[in-house]
Amino acid sequence: MSAHQNQVSAESSQSINRLLSVFLREPCQHIKHIQVKHERLQRRLECRRNQSQTSSQLRRYLRRFHFPQQQSYQNLLASDPRSRILVSFHFCDYIYGLHFLVNKVQHPGQVKVLSQRAGSALYWQNMRSAFGSRTVTSNVELLVKSHDVLSLSEFLRCAHNTLIMFCDLPAGCGEQTRVQFLQREAWFPKGPATLAVLNRVPLLPVIIAMRGREQHIVLYPQLEVAPIHEEKYPDCINRLTQNLVAILEQHLLSSPESWRYLQRLPLYFAEAKSA
Numbered sequence: 001m002s003a004h005q006n007q008v009s010a011e012s013s014q015s016i017n018r019l020l021s022v023f024l025r026e027p028c029q030h031i032k033h034i035q036v037k038h039e040r041l042q043r044r045l046e047c048r049r050n051q052s053q054t055s056s057q058l059r060r061y062l063r064r065f066h067f068p069q070q071q072s073y074q075n076l077l078a079s080d081p082r083s084r085i086l087v088s089f090h091f092c093d094y095i096y097g098l099h100f101l102v103n104k105v106q107h108p109g110q111v112k113v114l115s116q117r118a119g120s121a122l123y124w125q126n127m128r129s130a131f132g133s134r135t136v137t138s139n140v141e142l143l144v145k146s147h148d149v150l151s152l153s154e155f156l157r158c159a160h161n162t163l164i165m166f167c168d169l170p171a172g173c174g175e176q177t178r179v180q181f182l183q184r185e186a187w188f189p190k191g192p193a194t195l196a197v198l199n200r201v202p203l204l205p206v207i208i209a210m211r212g213r214e215q216h217i218v219l220y221p222q223l224e225v226a227p228i229h230e231e232k233y234p235d236c237i238n239r240l241t242q243n244l245v246a247i248l249e250q251h252l253l254s255s256p257e258s259w260r261y262l263q264r265l266p267l268y269f270a271e272a273k274s275a
Helices: 003-024 028-050 055-062 070-079 094-104 121-131 149-156 191-199 233-254 262-269
Strands: 084-088 111-115 141-143 162-166 176-181 184-189 203-211 214-219
Touching: 003 028, 003 262, 028 094, 028 121, 028 262, 055 094, 055 121, 084 191, 094 121, 094 203, 094 214, 141 149, 149 162, 149 191, 162 191, 176 233, 184 233, 184 262, 191 203, 191 233, 203 233
Parallel strands: 084 162, 084 203, 111 141, 111 162
Antiparallel strands: 176 184, 203 214
16 A cells, blocks of 8 residues: 555544544544444454354353343244334444344244345355254345345245345445434435334334443334324334334444444534435
């Protein structure tokens, strides 16, 4: 990299740090420490995802994961036969965290995850090394480019199915709606709420939260999607999306380094076109 490119990169980094300082209401010096922790966490996440790991390494790592609401979730699946959207966030180690959840609980129907891109062969090899031969396979992936609203709706209109989606993707990943985030107007994907409303299935928010060296799978109360007080469908979708974004905001303020899209945070405050 040339001296000019280094200078441009440094200036861009400083600009992002200043913006993060404003949005997170933290001193610039503290933001630098957050950025270092964020980069370290992302490197580790990518290593465990796309570099070969041994079974012993991964099983030691899985001891850090805890799911205190496991039985409550199992009871919900048994008592409520509706399909649902398990809606999550790119927070902490969401990859192993969500696999941990799926493998710890007996789902009476199918589990699918809506993905922007397919996992690599090495990724799925690591999942088998971590969770054994009974873990979910690449067959659970539904790629965005290959599945439209109709095919996803067909899946959700069957009983007992679970569709995993993310509600914190940046601009360029589907239609967005305007919400309040970090005391400002921001734009977030409305896909999960839209699908839930169209198919009359509940949203079940889940996030992976760091507590010391341990990672906890945290379920929030299931969100029913029927419009309230004669609200129109766009308002219902916006309200549900706002509820989801509020969960992200709570965790972001307490552990900003844990969010994958931290460095892209400024982009959430500019209205984006639909993908």
